[in-house]
Amino acid sequence: MNYLLHTLPGLGSLAWHEAETRLPIPKSGGGPSIGATLIVPGRNDIVLLRYAGNPRALLNLRVSEDVFALGARAFNVANDERGLRQIYAAVRNTRSANDALNAWRRIHSIQRSSKLVNFRVISREIGAHKFWRRDIGKAVADAIADGWPGRWRRVNDNADLEIWATLLERELLCGVRLSTQEMRQRGKLRHLPASLRPALAAAMVLLTEPEDDDVFLDPMAGAGTLLTERAAAGRFAQILGGDNSAAAVEAMRVNTRRLKGDITCRQWNARSLPQPDASVDKVAVNLPFGKQVSDETNLSDLYCDVLMEIERVLRPGGRLVALAGDIKLLEAARSAVAPKLHVEQYARLEVLGQGASICVCTKL
Numbered sequence: 321m322n323y324l325l326h327t328l329p330g331l332g333s334l335a336w337h338e339a340e341t342r343l344p345i346p347k348s349g350g351g352p353s354i355g356a357t358l359i360v361p362g363r364n365d366i367v368l369l370r371y372a373g374n375p376r377a378l379l380n381l382r383v384s385e386d387v388f389a390l391g392a393r394a395f396n397v398a399n400d401e402r403g404l405r406q407i408y409a410a411v412r413n414t415r416s417a418n419d420a421l422n423a424w425r426r427i428h429s430i431q432r433s434s435k436l437v438n439f440r441v442i443s444r445e446i447g448a449h450k451f452w453r454r455d456i457g458k459a460v461a462d463a464i465a466d467g468w469p470g471r472w473r474r475v476n477d478n479a480d481l482e483i484w485a486t487l488l489e490r491e492l493l494c495g496v497r498l499s500t501q502e503m504r505q506r507g508k509l510r511h512l513p514a515s516l517r518p519a520l521a522a523a524m525v526l527l528t529e530p531e532d533d534d535v536f537l538d539p540m541a542g543a544g545t546l547l548t549e550r551a552a553a554g555r556f557a558q559i560l561g562g563d564n565s566a567a568a569v570e571a572m573r574v575n576t577r578r579l580k581g582d583i584t585c586r587q588w589n590a591r592s593l594p595q596p597d598a599s600v601d602k603v604a605v606n607l608p609f610g611k612q613v614s615d616e617t618n619l620s621d622l623y624c625d626v627l628m629e630i631e632r633v634l635r636p637g638g639r640l641v642a643l644a645g646d647i648k649l650l651e652a653a654r655s656a657v658a659p660k661l662h663v664e665q666y667a668r669l670e671v672l673g674q675g676a677s678i679c680v681c682t683k684l
């Protein structure tokens with residue numbers, strides 16, 4: 321069975337890495353294998369994945385925000401009226417409709433039935449086509465109503481089932497949505513304006529290479545998104561989070577209070593951390609972007625002071641994963657004051673439509 325994992329722009333390869341390492345391998349074999357990673361510019365990355373296990377396992381992935389069963393795929397879609405006919409034919413005649421619908425029923429515990437299904441089509445279009453986005457939606461909806469097993473009614477709201485049709489230049493991907501908002505939002509977490517999307521926090525945690533005996537630190541933890549994702553990533557010895565804002569520490573405590581294990585949230589100044597030297601295994605931090613600190617704060621000085629502290633508290637061999645809006649500023653601070661933080665990798669991504677980078681370092 322083929323699935324589509326949607327994740328944030330720039331996180332496709334990490335979403336695949338998580339799927340490859342975390343999805344259980346079914347007794348019959350058929351662990352996950354990757355088909356492709358596609359980039360939908362400015363929207364998201366899509367991982368095309370083959371997997372024979374229970375589709376419910378896909379909903380436990382944390383670097384992905386949405387999961388779809390692949391209902392239809394088409395290549396070489398023409399950019400004029402013929403393209404709409406090709407889309408209709410590809411969706412109507414697909415051999416994957418039954419499998420995709422079975423995955424949806426399995427997840428929602430719906431018995432196979434002839435019950436009328438209210439469905440909605442969300443269409444997305446990248447590239448120059450001589451038809452409108454709504455025409456893609458209509459071609460897909462007509463094809464489903466005419467050719468897919470069951471009884472169908474197209475609605476705009478309160479749909480039982482969502483079909484997402486993405487026309488990426490000349491390739492069509494049509495998925496039956498298996499996930500709900502819950503997967504993206506991770507329950508009722510309290511958010512602050514600068515809070516990370518949980519999928520991005522999960523990707524950063526993955527890059528720390530979590531281990532069972534980790535002492536994990538986020539020195540500027542805001543509402544604690546990185547802390548909650550670290551706790552979800554598996555065993556740990558201790559999780560430490562702090563922030564200089566009392567409101568942030570309160571949100572952090574609310575967001576972590578139901579998590580099991582040794583988790584401490586404190587108000588502190590990350591320029592002078594309370595941890596002893598070489599006492600932490602992993603640090604993940606979302607450094608304030610320019611617009612997120614007061615005018616009096618000099619970002620360059622802040623980055624220097626915080627990196628110096630991170631270098632001090634990390635044990636040799638420990639890892640730092642830092643997200644920054646201005647990677648040049650981060651690199652200038654690192655090379656000036658924290659040269660023992662050896663850069664392993666930089667990754668580009670988008671945060672709220674703005675370019676940002678993740679820097680992964682090992683302490684020498």
Ligand SMILES: C[S@@+](CC[C@H](N)C(=O)[O-])C[C@H]1O[C@@H](n2cnc3c(N)ncnc32)[C@H](O)[C@@H]1O
Nearest residue numbers: 514515516540541542543545563564589590606
């Ligand atoms: C980009 S936000 C972190 C958001 C967090 N990752 C989340 O998901 O909620 C940066 C945080 O750094 C905190 N901060 C700024 N200067 C600080 C300092 N000197 N010491 C500790 N925290 C600081 C801010 O209060 C803010 O919560």
